[in-house]
Amino acid sequence: MASSSQFRYTQTPSKVVHLRNLPWECVEEELIDLCKRFGKIVNTKTNVGANRNQAFVEFGDVNQAISMVSYYASSSEPAQIRGKTVYIQYSNRHEIVNNQSPGEVFSAYGFVHKIATFEKAAGFQALVQFTDVDTALAARTALDGRSIPKYLLPEHVGSCNLRMSYSAHTDLNIKFQSHRSRDYTNPYLPVNQTAMDGSMQPALGADGKRVETQSNVLLALIENMQYAVTVDVLHTVFSAYGTVQKIAIFEKNGSTQALIQYSDISTATMAKEALEGHCIYDGGYCKLRLTYSRHTDLNVKAFSDKSRDYTLPDLSQLVGQKVPGVAAASGPTDGWPNGQVQTQYMGSSYMYPPADPTGAPPSSGHPPHYG
DNA sequence: AGCACA
Numbered sequence: 534m535a536s537s538s539q540f541r542y543t544q545t546p547s548k549v550v551h552l553r554n555l556p557w558e559c560v561e562e563e564l565i566d567l568c569k570r571f572g573k574i575v576n577t578k579t580n581v582g583a584n585r586n587q588a589f590v591e592f593g594d595v596n597q598a599i600s601m602v603s604y605y606a607s608s609s610e611p612a613q614i615r616g617k618t619v620y621i622q623y624s625n626r627h628e629i630v631n632n633q634s635p636g637e638v639f640s641a642y643g644f645v646h647k648i649a650t651f652e653k654a655a656g657f658q659a660l661v662q663f664t665d666v667d668t669a670l671a672a673r674t675a676l677d678g679r680s681i682p683k684y685l686l687p688e689h690v691g692s693c694n695l696r697m698s699y700s701a702h703t704d705l706n707i708k709f710q711s712h713r714s715r716d717y718t719n720p721y722l723p724v725n726q727t728a729m730d731g732s733m734q735p736a737l738g739a740d741g742k743r744v745e746t747q748s749n750v751l752l753a754l755i756e757n758m759q760y761a762v763t764v765d766v767l768h769t770v771f772s773a774y775g776t777v778q779k780i781a782i783f784e785k786n787g788s789t790q791a792l793i794q795y796s797d798i799s800t801a802t803m804a805k806e807a808l809e810g811h812c813i814y815d816g817g818y819c820k821l822r823l824t825y826s827r828h829t830d831l832n833v834k835a836f837s838d839k840s841r842d843y844t845l846p847d848l849s850q851l852v853g854q855k856v857p858g859v860a861a862a863s864g865p866t867d868g869w870p871n872g873q874v875q876t877q878y879m880g881s882s883y884m885y886p887p888a889d890p891t892g893a894p895p896s897s898g899h900p901p902h903y904g
Numbered sequence: 905a906g907c908a909c910a
Contacts, residue, residue: 540906787905
């Protein structure tokens with residue numbers, strides 16, 4: 534299959550090389566500095582990929598690209614930019630196409646200096662700073678009332694209609710690069726890693742104040758995940774505080790996260806406060822980091838190994854029949870280091886419905902392991 | 905650490 538060839542060890546040489554793991558906001562000059570000694574660079578494309586940390590460099594001749602790829606394939610010193618190792622392979626295309634990319638909706642109208650996004654009661658809002666009023670006016674005129682193209686939106690996001698007006702601000706004060714805010718004029722501004730993870734940790738709003746919008750949906754980051762965390766495990770853990778409606782597990786930036794939906798905010802808040810920082814398993818394994826999701830109603834497959842919709846009828850039979858993790862919990866399971874963990878997992882001494890009528894996190898007998 | 909476009 535052609536789509537998998539990009540991961541094969543042997544790739545078809547191309548005069549275009551693909552560079553990944555680039556540092557934040559890596560600029561063309563840095564790419565050129567790295568590549569120019571191998572040949573004539575005829576084109577570049579930066580800020581490629583979901584994280585905008587990939588790029589393409591096109592050489593005038595395929596032999597120049599071969600010399601570069603070959604050099605770093607056998608070099609003891611990896612290619613580096615700003616001290617960060619850069620991985621280089623042939624691109625799976627043979628030329629760079631620099632078409633106008635409305636990838637950034639607002640960049641189509643001029644250089645976007647800074648963006649700050651935040652939640653208000655009226656909805657999601659963003660401040661977008663251009664060079665001058667004329668550019669801002671052009672963007673406003675063109676975009677007000679329109680919607681963001683669907684292909685630019687994440688899955689499960691419906692239409693996003695833009696309502697635009699002039700801000701009272703003239704110069705935004707961006708504290709760090711994150712999924713909420715950007716300063717494109719300052720590539721060395723620190724990256725807020727937790728914010729880049731989309732973990733929705735208390736972030737700075739445009740006014741500089743902490744914002745943490747409550748939600749009936751919790752976002753769980755699972756730290757130190759030595760053992761598999763299944764939908765069923767999460768369902769058991771979070772059902773201690775109320776009826777769980779939906780669960781979705783997904784990978785983001787190499788770590789496992791989950792969304793857990795309750796019917797209301799107060800139940801979610803109880804669960805969040807009770808479970809935050811606690812571990813599903815003894816020994817500090819699978820520690821839960823809980824924040825409020827910006828979702829309020831998950832759009833998940835009713836039944837899969839990564840998601841569940843408990844609001845739909847007749848799933849219990851399916852669950853009993855088809856979920857390996859459920860059956861496995863009562864018997865030997867691949868991947869479990871020993872029987873003791875299983876015993877603890879099934880033994881309700883952890884995050885199963887708390888015996889404690891106060892609803893406090895279940896910690897009986899194992900206080901040292903919580904933290 | 906993994907491929908642009910619509």
